[in-house]
Amino acid sequence: xxxxxxxxxxxxxxxxxxxxxxxxxxxxxxxxxxxxxxxxxxxxxxxxxxxxxxxxxxxxxxxxxxxxxxxxxxxxxxxxxxxxxxxxxxxxxxxxxxxxxxxxxxxxxxxxxxxxxxxxxxxxxxxxxxxxxxxxxxxxxxxxxxxxxxxxxxxxxxxxxxxxxxxxxxxxxxxxxxxxxxxxxxxxxxxxxxxxxxxxxxxxxxxxxxxxxxxxxxxxxxxxxxxxxxxxxxxxxxxxxxxxxxxxxxxxxxxxxxxxxxxxxxxxxxxxxxx
Amino acid sequence: xxxxxxxxxxxxxxxxxxxxxxxxxxxxxxxxxxxxxxxxxxxxxxxxxxxxxxxxxxxxxxxxxxxxxxxxxxxxxxxxxxxxxxxxxxxxxxxxxxxxxxxxxxxxxxxxxxxxxxxxxxxxxxxxxxxxxxxxxxxxxxxxxxxxxxxxxxxxxxxxxxxxxxxxxxxxxxxxxxxxxxxxxxxxxxxxxxxxxxxxxxxxxxxxxxxxxxxxxxxxxxxxxxxxxxxxxxxxxxxxxxxxxxxxxxxxxxxxxxxxxxxxxxxxxxxxxxxxxxxxxxxxxxxxxxxxxxxxxxxxxxxxxxxxxxxxxxx
Numbered sequence: 001x002x003x004x005x006x007x008x009x010x011x012x013x014x015x016x017x018x019x020x021x022x023x024x025x026x027x028x029x030x031x032x033x034x035x036x037x038x039x040x041x042x043x044x045x046x047x048x049x050x051x052x053x054x055x056x057x058x059x060x061x062x063x064x065x066x067x068x069x070x071x072x073x074x075x076x077x078x079x080x081x082x083x084x085x086x087x088x089x090x091x092x093x094x095x096x097x098x099x100x101x102x103x104x105x106x107x108x109x110x111x112x113x114x115x116x117x118x119x120x121x122x123x124x125x126x127x128x129x130x131x132x133x134x135x136x137x138x139x140x141x142x143x144x145x146x147x148x149x150x151x152x153x154x155x156x157x158x159x160x161x162x163x164x165x166x167x168x169x170x171x172x173x174x175x176x177x178x179x180x181x182x183x184x185x186x187x188x189x190x191x192x193x194x195x196x197x198x199x200x201x202x203x204x205x206x207x208x209x210x211x212x213x214x215x216x217x218x219x220x221x222x223x224x225x226x227x228x229x230x231x232x233x234x235x236x237x238x239x240x241x242x243x244x245x246x247x248x249x250x251x252x253x254x255x256x257x258x259x260x261x262x263x264x265x266x267x268x269x270x271x272x273x274x275x
Numbered sequence: 276x277x278x279x280x281x282x283x284x285x286x287x288x289x290x291x292x293x294x295x296x297x298x299x300x301x302x303x304x305x306x307x308x309x310x311x312x313x314x315x316x317x318x319x320x321x322x323x324x325x326x327x328x329x330x331x332x333x334x335x336x337x338x339x340x341x342x343x344x345x346x347x348x349x350x351x352x353x354x355x356x357x358x359x360x361x362x363x364x365x366x367x368x369x370x371x372x373x374x375x376x377x378x379x380x381x382x383x384x385x386x387x388x389x390x391x392x393x394x395x396x397x398x399x400x401x402x403x404x405x406x407x408x409x410x411x412x413x414x415x416x417x418x419x420x421x422x423x424x425x426x427x428x429x430x431x432x433x434x435x436x437x438x439x440x441x442x443x444x445x446x447x448x449x450x451x452x453x454x455x456x457x458x459x460x461x462x463x464x465x466x467x468x469x470x471x472x473x474x475x476x477x478x479x480x481x482x483x484x485x486x487x488x489x490x491x492x493x494x495x496x497x498x499x500x501x502x503x504x505x506x507x508x509x510x511x512x513x514x515x516x517x518x519x520x521x522x523x524x525x526x527x528x529x530x531x532x533x534x535x536x537x538x539x540x541x542x543x544x545x546x547x548x549x550x551x552x553x554x555x556x557x558x559x560x561x562x563x564x565x566x567x568x569x570x571x572x573x574x575x576x577x578x579x580x581x582x583x584x585x586x587x588x589x590x
Contacts, residue, residue, distance in 0.1 A: 051475050052474070052475075053471060053474075053475075072474075072479070073474040073475065074473075074474045074477055074478055074479045074480065075477075076475075076477075077475070077476060077477030078477055082475075082476075083475050085472065085475075089469055089471070089472040091464065091465055091468045091469070091472075092468070093464075093468070094464060094465075094468075098461060098464075101461060102461050102462065102464075102465045102473075102476055102478075103476050105458060105461070105462050105465075105476055105477050105478050106476075106477030106478075108458040166476065170476065170477065
């Protein structure tokens with residue numbers, strides 16, 4: 001299969017507002033694909049269409065060749081689609097462990113009744129197996145010190161990480177990250193970027209990410225798509241996207257200015273930075 | 276539970292002070308037993324509120340339906356209790372799902388106040404239907420437990436009371452375990468917090484809602500049957516649905532533990548109010564309204580109840 005996700009001619013309208021207009025793109029297996037664009041460009045709308053929160057007005061969505069356009073949102077994690085949210089959406093009153101365990105809901109087989117028979121139905125073995133997986137994720141994201149803490153009490157950067165852990169617990173093949181670094185300081189961003197790269201390379205998850213920090217996006221993405229006013233204006237490797245005149249216009253309104261601060265991101269260079 | 280304070284009581288209690296203490300202790304035990312039952316019903320009430328944000332005004336009727344169904348199985352069809360009880364619970368489980376799927380699911384997306392109005396309608400319809408099917412007269416429940424008293428620490432306690440207490444505690448522990456350790460318990464807590472996020476994690480919100488109603492109906496039915504065993508079946512059973520309001524609100528409306536504690540407090544309060552009333556005040560019926568006075572006072576001091584979630588909106 002040469003594509004994990006295919007978005008084919010998707011449009012999304014809310015009454016007279018056109019959030020997306022005829023957007024098409026493909027995410028390949030094992031890819032780290034980023035979507036950038038100014039505020040209100042429709043980036044989150046795309047993620048919401050893929051995760052099932054919105055149903056596209058027109059167009060189709062294919063996940064590994066299967067049409068998922070009309071699938072229930074709660075059926076999608078079972079196929080292997082996980083996501084995080086732009087605004088933190090942790091279960092504040094639960095512990096970090098419980099938050100992550102919720103992510104395993106669709107993988108848990110025992111219910112209330114069979115679980116009561118603990119040993120007979122393998123609930124014990126199942127619990128152990130899931131605990132093991134969860135601990136693996138906690139290790140990976142360096143969350144050991146806070147595993148028992150109540151999620152709502154954690155600082156912002158850590159909460160973002162817990163949210164990533166929860167999405168990882170689904171064991172998704174495709175993970176959608178909606179602004180994983182928004183509001184973070186420099187070190188937190190660096191950490192998060194490293195986790196995302198590892199997630200992609202070590203865990204083999206295909207990543208589709210929305211992010212505003214151009215430096216990070218250009219650094220770690222394999223391919224980048226640019227949205228503006230709900231339309232795709234560019235797609236390609238980071239360097240060619242940066243060089244695209246449409247992108248410059250969309251971001252800065254004028255053509256002859258530099259797109260981004262040269263200190264913050266690599267200038268369009270012929271060498272491919274992504275690993 | 277009909278308790279009339281008769282002049283006889285007064286004369287009795289005006290005797291030795293030992294009589295007074297015994298009367299008080301008896302009332303406290305009574306309060307504890309009734310209170311844990313309130314706790315169980317309040318718990319199932321809170322369960323629906325927690326998972327679906329709906330205040331269920333038909334909770335008392337669920338109790339009554341459970342009691343009537345069990346009664347009918349035992350007396351009309353001669354089913355032994357040990358089969359009739361599980362059958363009742365299975366029926367209530369399915370009934371709970373049916374209410375959610377048939378009546379409340381189409382209401383998803385409507386303002387929550389509309390859904391609450393629907394539950395008020397449900398309570399009226401159930402009440403009328405039950406009177407139509409089973410009549411308006413109270414019926415004695417077949418004797419399934421020996422009614423002799425047991426001597427416990429010098430107190431004469433009816434064995435049905437001990438049964439009631441044991442059942443209540445079992446239900447509470449079961450519920451706590453369900454929420455803490457089961458797949459659906461966790462899913463329910465997740466859904467209560469944020470439905471959209473829950474869905475993105477693969478939780479079917481519809482299933483969680485149906486499960487909340489099913490479990491709530493089943494647990495209420497257990498309480499209904501217990502009360503029926505002690506006092507017989509009558510439409511007065513539905514009053515439990517009203518009594519659990521102060522209990523649940525006292526506990527904080529979205530706290531299961533708080534609901535249990537609230538239930539016990541209300542049960543004890545009722546009985547203490549009765550003691551004070553019969554010994555000193557002689558107003559009559561104080562025990563019926565005392566919980567509501569306490570409710571008002573608590574809400575003035577702690578608007579979110581004892582253990583409720585403080586819902587602070589930051590703009």
